[in-house]
Amino acid sequence: MADAHSTESNYLTATTGLKSWLFTLDHKRIGLMYLVGVLVFFLAGGVFALTLRTELLTPQGGDFISATTYNKMFTLHGAVMVFLVIIPSVPAALGNFLLPLMLGAKDVAFPRLNLLSFWIYTLGSMFFLFTLAAGQLDTGWTFYTPYSNTTGTAVISATFGAFILGFSSILTGLNFIVTVHKMRAPGMTWNKMPLMVWALYSTAVIQVLATPVLAITLLLLIVERTLMIGIFDPAMGGDPVLYQHFFWFYSHPAVYIMILPGFGIESELIAVHSRKHIFGYKAIALSSVAIAIISFVVWGHHMFVSGQSELAGIVFSFLTFAVAVPTAIKTFSWVATLYKGSIEFNTPMLYGLMFLFTFSIGGLTGIFLGALSVDVHLHDTYFVVAHFHYVMMGGTIIAFVGGIHHWWPKMFGVMYSEKWGKISALFIFVGFNMTFFNQFLLGQQGMPRRYWSYAPQFQQQHILSTVGGYLLLVGFMIIAIYLVHSLRNGEKVGPNPWNAQSLEWTATASPPIEHNFHGQPRVENDPYNFPEIDRTGSSH
Amino acid sequence: MGDHAKPAKNHAFFQHHFNTVGQQAGAAKMGMWLFLATEVLMFSGLFLAYFVVRALYPEMVLSSHELLDKTMGGINTVVLLTSSFTMAMAVRYAQLGDNKRCATQLLITLACAFIFLGVKYVEYTGKFSHGIFPGGYFHYDEAAQYAHSHGHSFRGLPHVFFGLYFVMTGLHGVHVLAGIGVIVWVYLRAKRGDFKDGYYAPVENVGLYWHIVDLVWIFLFPLLYLVK
Amino acid sequence: MPTAASTFAEDTDNLYFFITALDTLFFVLIMGAMGYFMWKYRRRSKDQKTSSITHSGVIEFLWSAIPTVLLLVVFIWGECDFVRQSVAPADPLEVRVTGQKWYWTVEYPKYPGVSLNSSTEEPALTLMVPKGKPVRLTMTSTDVIHSFFVPAFRVKRDVVPGRYTQIWFEATRIGEFNLFCTEYCGDFHSNMTGVVKVLEPDDFERELIKAGVLTQEEGESMAAYGERIYKRRGCVACHSVDGADGTGPSWQGLYGRTESLSDGTTVKAEDQYIKDSIYEPNKQVVAGYAPQMPSYQGQLDNEQVTAVIEYIKTLK
Ligand code: HEA
Ligand code: HEA
Ligand code: CUA
Numbered sequence A: 001m002a003d004a005h006s007t008e009s010n011y012l013t014a015t016t017g018l019k020s021w022l023f024t025l026d027h028k029r030i031g032l033m034y035l036v037g038v039l040v041f042f043l044a045g046g047v048f049a050l051t052l053r054t055e056l057l058t059p060q061g062g063d064f065i066s067a068t069t070y071n072k073m074f075t076l077h078g079a080v081m082v083f084l085v086i087i088p089s090v091p092a093a094l095g096n097f098l099l100p101l102m103l104g105a106k107d108v109a110f111p112r113l114n115l116l117s118f119w120i121y122t123l124g125s126m127f128f129l130f131t132l133a134a135g136q137l138d139t140g141w142t143f144y145t146p147y148s149n150t151t152g153t154a155v156i157s158a159t160f161g162a163f164i165l166g167f168s169s170i171l172t173g174l175n176f177i178v179t180v181h182k183m184r185a186p187g188m189t190w191n192k193m194p195l196m197v198w199a200l201y202s203t204a205v206i207q208v209l210a211t212p213v214l215a216i217t218l219l220l221l222i223v224e225r226t227l228m229i230g231i232f233d234p235a236m237g238g239d240p241v242l243y244q245h246f247f248w249f250y251s252h253p254a255v256y257i258m259i260l261p262g263f264g265i266e267s268e269l270i271a272v273h274s275r276k277h278i279f280g281y282k283a284i285a286l287s288s289v290a291i292a293i294i295s296f297v298v299w300g301h302h303m304f305v306s307g308q309s310e311l312a313g314i315v316f317s318f319l320t321f322a323v324a325v326p327t328a329i330k331t332f333s334w335v336a337t338l339y340k341g342s343i344e345f346n347t348p349m350l351y352g353l354m355f356l357f358t359f360s361i362g363g364l365t366g367i368f369l370g371a372l373s374v375d376v377h378l379h380d381t382y383f384v385v386a387h388f389h390y391v392m393m394g395g396t397i398i399a400f401v402g403g404i405h406h407w408w409p410k411m412f413g414v415m416y417s418e419k420w421g422k423i424s425a426l427f428i429f430v431g432f433n434m435t436f437f438n439q440f441l442l443g444q445q446g447m448p449r450r451y452w453s454y455a456p457q458f459q460q461q462h463i464l465s466t467v468g469g470y471l472l473l474v475g476f477m478i479i480a481i482y483l484v485h486s487l488r489n490g491e492k493v494g495p496n497p498w499n500a501q502s503l504e505w506t507a508t509a510s511p512p513i514e515h516n517f518h519g520q521p522r523v524e525n526d527p528y529n530f531p532e533i534d535r536t537g538s539s540h
Numbered sequence B: 001m002g003d004h005a006k007p008a009k010n011h012a013f014f015q016h017h018f019n020t021v022g023q024q025a026g027a028a029k030m031g032m033w034l035f036l037a038t039e040v041l042m043f044s045g046l047f048l049a050y051f052v053v054r055a056l057y058p059e060m061v062l063s064s065h066e067l068l069d070k071t072m073g074g075i076n077t078v079v080l081l082t083s084s085f086t087m088a089m090a091v092r093y094a095q096l097g098d099n100k101r102c103a104t105q106l107l108i109t110l111a112c113a114f115i116f117l118g119v120k121y122v123e124y125t126g127k128f129s130h131g132i133f134p135g136g137y138f139h140y141d142e143a144a145q146y147a148h149s150h151g152h153s154f155r156g157l158p159h160v161f162f163g164l165y166f167v168m169t170g171l172h173g174v175h176v177l178a179g180i181g182v183i184v185w186v187y188l189r190a191k192r193g194d195f196k197d198g199y200y201a202p203v204e205n206v207g208l209y210w211h212i213v214d215l216v217w218i219f220l221f222p223l224l225y226l227v228k
Numbered sequence C: 001m002p003t004a005a006s007t008f009a010e011d012t013d014n015l016y017f018f019i020t021a022l023d024t025l026f027f028v029l030i031m032g033a034m035g036y037f038m039w040k041y042r043r044r045s046k047d048q049k050t051s052s053i054t055h056s057g058v059i060e061f062l063w064s065a066i067p068t069v070l071l072l073v074v075f076i077w078g079e080c081d082f083v084r085q086s087v088a089p090a091d092p093l094e095v096r097v098t099g100q101k102w103y104w105t106v107e108y109p110k111y112p113g114v115s116l117n118s119s120t121e122e123p124a125l126t127l128m129v130p131k132g133k134p135v136r137l138t139m140t141s142t143d144v145i146h147s148f149f150v151p152a153f154r155v156k157r158d159v160v161p162g163r164y165t166q167i168w169f170e171a172t173r174i175g176e177f178n179l180f181c182t183e184y185c186g187d188f189h190s191n192m193t194g195v196v197k198v199l200e201p202d203d204f205e206r207e208l209i210k211a212g213v214l215t216q217e218e219g220e221s222m223a224a225y226g227e228r229i230y231k232r233r234g235c236v237a238c239h240s241v242d243g244a245d246g247t248g249p250s251w252q253g254l255y256g257r258t259e260s261l262s263d264g265t266t267v268k269a270e271d272q273y274i275k276d277s278i279y280e281p282n283k284q285v286v287a288g289y290a291p292q293m294p295s296y297q298g299q300l301d302n303e304q305v306t307a308v309i310e311y312i313k314t315l316k
């Protein structure tokens, strides 16, 4: 039905002027604004990272930046990447754009709240920028007490920024939950929702349940800092380890806030570009929910050597392994989806396959960290740094970049250069593994993290890691260039260039019209029933 | 999903992106409940901190809490319970489309909220005047003397208890303030006669919020004032 | 993994290698399957038929159950080692460790007067232990959280202010090993390193006392003794003697100088003030510096303070 109206105005052209963007209630525009914000901060976070890497070229400190600057850099890098990039990346940017389209709704349930959430995000990031200007902060993204109570830098403005960002995240989550419950098109039963929607839904549940705890933790930290209440600071009779419990109670579920949407994208990429029904739909959908639940009870695995009780350590280790099983199920299901498919190696699919490679390494190295005695050795070394980059960068960011390529024709109605897409994917694959695989080797040799200078025997791997970092920069630069280029010069595409089966492709134009659909779409088909699927079940 | 068979009514407050008024009301209600869940979770973090402190220093908590005024706390509990009742009445009248009665009930609720804050003000300034300031500003000697003149003595680190007291009641106070804001808003709308034909979601949601504020106090009061 | 030099190291490494093998197996399986499918089912024609399989109960059960069992094995293995490593055997050698920005101090209750310090220049060592005898460390911090990590021993434990945490180990190899601080603790976190020296039990006591007891030597001047204290007790970490600014003010030209303090007053830096600065450093804080200096009350005796003052006098 979309083809008939393909010449009429779309959501990009419906209204014009800056105001029509900044005060828009259209979920698609809000999603795009988030996307721009997220990418700008990704660039900033990447520049901070390369500053770190450059300093680490030599073992002695001070060749490039001072210890103080180094400490501020990794704090900013971690905090920007976590709070400003990865948490909003998939849900707030792509999710906002896609959720109503995939459900067959005209908008999210609360469009005003959605806009508010974007503005809160902007405000929170302003606070972070203010932190940059106001002497910066050097606590690490974890803000551990008592260090964060005593250090002279701008802890208050940064934590307040994170506190504000928390609200943005809560509002988005709340909006998504209600949207999924109340706004599904006729015929869209829970079992016909694309897996991306399931993933956004589970993510939203964690956002709503866990973020308030972060809010109160940061609030307590601020009060502790300003009024010296004495709950975390041992000098005042408090317990510094209590802070860690609070922090990880949020931040462990937060790592699944980061990865679940990535899983959602992965399911779409693998199924659509191999034109195969996703394998084990129910298992993938329900394992997200299982992860969402179990993720709340494993936070203590960040504290095996912090002096928490031995029993606590044992329980947390057990639960950590429990949460790995649903992830294993997903991984196997994606690979099985490829079986007897029709696999096309276009750019989105390359990222889909790259995800399987890098995320598996990241997840599998989580097993080392979950094992108590081994974690004693690996905790706070580069092994942990490598692990979380493999899951966050190699998982979520790779999926995110794949998702951007997959939905780019939908968002803008144009196609980018496939050739450059493949070249940059190669840069990113090589650069990424070079940067971070070396860090596993460093970590197991005992190289501690957050070190500005280090013992000479570690230099070789550090150099390789730095070179890899620069390759990543090149790769992302290429992407940025050809994507921007495609906006003007890209080949125009029809509503459904991938020939996919979910509503955002079958029932809307590219780019979609302002109100998404003409009339009310109805859903009969399952989103993964591709026309090529051989009904007889026989194969060749 | 609601019943999409029913056509969208041309209701004054109907938003286009919904299919039916029922769907819109259902969404609003669900959103509100989720929001309340986040509030409860946020306070539960504070309660957790409280229980940790209490487990670490049971003597200290016991000896310090004696200085809180049970009478004033009790009065405030009664005041808030009353306001919850009048709030419920306001919702009922809004449901019936009786904007006038609804406004009256809201006014009483507002009055209760102000009484609550007034009593808190008296309590806070009373504490301040005896050196009981939050956290690091706590004057131990002055406070201990004050405790002594009331026949109590501190054990351990009373500033931690009072620090928590100020944070918990302070955050609750902020919620009361926000409550006053939204009650004034629905009061103005009731005055304007907005609530009719089964449209009363704003009053209902403000009501739910107010009950949660009340509920938090119902926990704060015994934990802080009546420790035994 | 780095050189294995304690009784735990082998256990930890065994599990490490088991997980490596397990992970490699699964990784190869997954990537193998992926690679094979990528090649076999690459798109050859636009309307290439694909299979209608959507799920398979048996396979899905198997690939949930097998990892669960394997993970359970890893869990139990790690847990048993961890528990064993938590309980020190009877009668270990007791050592007290104090972490502070940015060095470690080590004392031995059995050998009063012995104190080793990681910011020393000569000899560079922090902890001396005999080979083949269990050692138990009781650790605390005077400021923020640090973490005590000896990779060769596979031990690590946070060192928390206001608390005592313990670890134990038994060294199995003579040699010198790295000691790192692995909890971020501020500017010079990465310099909070040291050396652990494992000695033959026969040499241990003699070497320890030689290295750890700081007394004025025969014929040594007070100023020279002061210089040794400066290097051995960690002042060097924050104070330079050549005018370079550090965490604390340089000692060059300090004696007799008029210092402005952070409360706006001034004071002439002479014996009493310097002594107070060492015992109660945060009472009079020099303007422009954070009150970061720890107190040395009970750590430096009167004679040693006098020696430091004599040394400072020589720094014109
Ligand atoms: C996207 C974010 C993300 C994700 C998904 C994960 C996933 C996992 N993480 Fe990770 N983690 C982080 C982000 C993430 N983590 C961050 C940011 C930190 C550090 C924070 C800081 O200190 O700054 C961290 C730190 C961290 C620690 C603390 C280390 C330390 O500080 O000492 C631990 C310990 O248990 C851990 C474990 C795990 C496990 C078991 C998983 C599992 O969920 C992984 C499950 C996946 C698989 C297992 C792979 C696929 C499965 C198969 C191929 C099947 C077959 C497998 C077997 C049979 C083994 N992580
Ligand atoms: C999402 C999370 C995320 C991502 C993506 C990254 C990305 C990178 N990180 Fe990391 N990192 C963290 C989260 C992340 N990081 C966290 C949480 C910490 C812990 C902090 C702490 O200890 O407190 C950390 C710490 C950390 C350290 C350890 C510091 C230390 O302990 O001393 C190092 C060191 O090498 C490092 C390096 C890198 C590098 C080289 C990249 C590279 O992959 C970056 C490559 C990216 C670019 C170069 C930007 C290019 C972008 C554009 C050109 C814009 C256009 C883009 C598109 C159109 C797609 N990071
Ligand atoms: Cu001490 Cu890091």
Ligand SMILES: [Cu+2]
Pocket (backbone or CB within 6 Å): A251, A252, A255, A298, A299, A301, A302
């Ligand atoms: Cu975790």
